[in-house]
Amino acid sequence: MASKQILVVPGDGIGQEVTAVGKKVLDKIAGKFGHTFTYDEALVGHAAIEATGNPLPDETLAKMKNSDAVLFGAVGHPKYDNDPSAKVRPEQGLLKMRKELGLYANLRPIKLFDELLGASSIKEDILRGADILFFRELTGDIYFGEKGRKNNGDTAYDLAEYSRFEVERIARKAFDSARTRRKKLCSVDKANVLETSRLWREVVQKIAPEYPDVEVEYQFVDATAMLLIKDPKRFDVVVTANLFGDILTDEASQIAGSMGMLASASIGDGTGVYEPIHGSAHDITGKGIANPLASVLSAALLLDISFGMKEESELVISAVDKLLKAGFRSSDIADAGTPAEKILGTEAMGEQVL
Numbered sequence: 001m002a003s004k005q006i007l008v009v010p011g012d013g014i015g016q017e018v019t020a021v022g023k024k025v026l027d028k029i030a031g032k033f034g035h036t037f038t039y040d041e042a043l044v045g046h047a048a049i050e051a052t053g054n055p056l057p058d059e060t061l062a063k064m065k066n067s068d069a070v071l072f073g074a075v076g077h078p079k080y081d082n083d084p085s086a087k088v089r090p091e092q093g094l095l096k097m098r099k100e101l102g103l104y105a106n107l108r109p110i111k112l113f114d115e116l117l118g119a120s121s122i123k124e125d126i127l128r129g130a131d132i133l134f135f136r137e138l139t140g141d142i143y144f145g146e147k148g149r150k151n152n153g154d155t156a157y158d159l160a161e162y163s164r165f166e167v168e169r170i171a172r173k174a175f176d177s178a179r180t181r182r183k184k185l186c187s188v189d190k191a192n193v194l195e196t197s198r199l200w201r202e203v204v205q206k207i208a209p210e211y212p213d214v215e216v217e218y219q220f221v222d223a224t225a226m227l228l229i230k231d232p233k234r235f236d237v238v239v240t241a242n243l244f245g246d247i248l249t250d251e252a253s254q255i256a257g258s259m260g261m262l263a264s265a266s267i268g269d270g271t272g273v274y275e276p277i278h279g280s281a282h283d284i285t286g287k288g289i290a291n292p293l294a295s296v297l298s299a300a301l302l303l304d305i306s307f308g309m310k311e312e313s314e315l316v317i318s319a320v321d322k323l324l325k326a327g328f329r330s331s332d333i334a335d336a337g338t339p340a341e342k343i344l345g346t347e348a349m350g351e352q353v354l
């Protein structure tokens with residue numbers, strides 16, 4: 001029996017709706033296993049800008065640092081998406097959080113529940129058995145380099161930078177993880193064109209001999225984008241840079257059926273942060289139809305990785321599996337054959353998990 005402090009940071013849009021479900025699931029687990037979980041909440045993103053003018057208030061950051069884990073929602077608001085001139089933006093809160101907490105490794109498991117084989121637009125025989133774990137580097141690359149304008153604003157630039165140290169620490173996490181799985185690692189870069197990618201490949205090649213039991217493959221990112229859809233089963237652990245990982249994992253969400261199914265864990269030197277890979281989804285905000293399973297599965301990752309509660313984590317995943325087996329679907333994972341009474345909203349899906 002353990003005592004843990006969890007910070008819930010729902011953020012914006014459907015982040016509010018799905019995180020409420022993730023939290024209920026954590027609470028249920030605590031009750032079932034006799035753990036004591038205490039919760040606090042904090043602001044981030046648009047909600048934080050409205051309240052304080054800052055997308056990541058110091059108070060939020062301090063609470064994150066003092067918690068055992070963070071259950072995070074999403075940030076974003078339509079008012080910024082079409083206003084490139086906005087200087088203060090919700091995503092700055094996200095990037096600052098990752099940097100300040102040193103969350104350099106973003107784990108994104110792409111696991112297809114068998115019951116959802118029909119929900120994907122990819123053919124069933126290509127999908128069946130696909131199980132990929134992405135390691136996306138999260139605190140470097142073009143997202144954090146110098147950016148700006150020159151030539152009176154007519155030229156814009158974003159600088160991509162990686163250090164040997166940054167590549168090595170994420171690569172080691174991926175190698176270690178590959179050892180516990182099918183012992184296959186695919187390192188994705190664009191080493192034919194980019195200098196940061198050449199360093200990336202050099203570093204991975206240099207440490208690979210320390211993991212003789214892991215088979216390493218090197219791919220260019222454009223080829224990976226194609227192969228993910230053509231033959232997802234060829235991948236086991238994939239390690240890649242921040243920008244490539246961002247794009248490839250949205251693509252890979254179609255292997256799992258929907259963005260609403262994909263959870264992530266961001267880990268580093270301090271508190272771990274657990275969140276769906278999707279954003280605040282303005283198009284469905286307030287409709288009560290967002291799929292909460294990405295948040296529920298993020299809670300499962302939190303239990304496993306930050307708290308070492310394997311059994312508790314597996315119970316959450318099996319609850320998701322059970323409700324899918326029973327035929328329940330949120331609208332994003334329903335297909336033509338799903339009867340109307342089995343299509344549930346966010347809260348009702350949460351009730352089924354509980």
Ligand code: NAI
Binds near residue numbers: 074260279281283292
């Ligand atoms: P999005 O991930 O919010 O939505 C993409 C599409 O997937 C939408 O059609 C949405 O309805 C659907 N979708 C996403 N999650 C779903 C769920 N749980 N259940 C059912 N359908 C779901 O990405 P989009 O639309 O490009 O961006 C919306 C806002 O989110 C923007 O302001 C963007 O900056 C922000 N964003 C934030 C992220 C974060 O906080 N980590 C990540 C990506 C985008």
Ligand code: MG
Binds near residue numbers: 246247250277
């Ligand atoms: Mg993304």
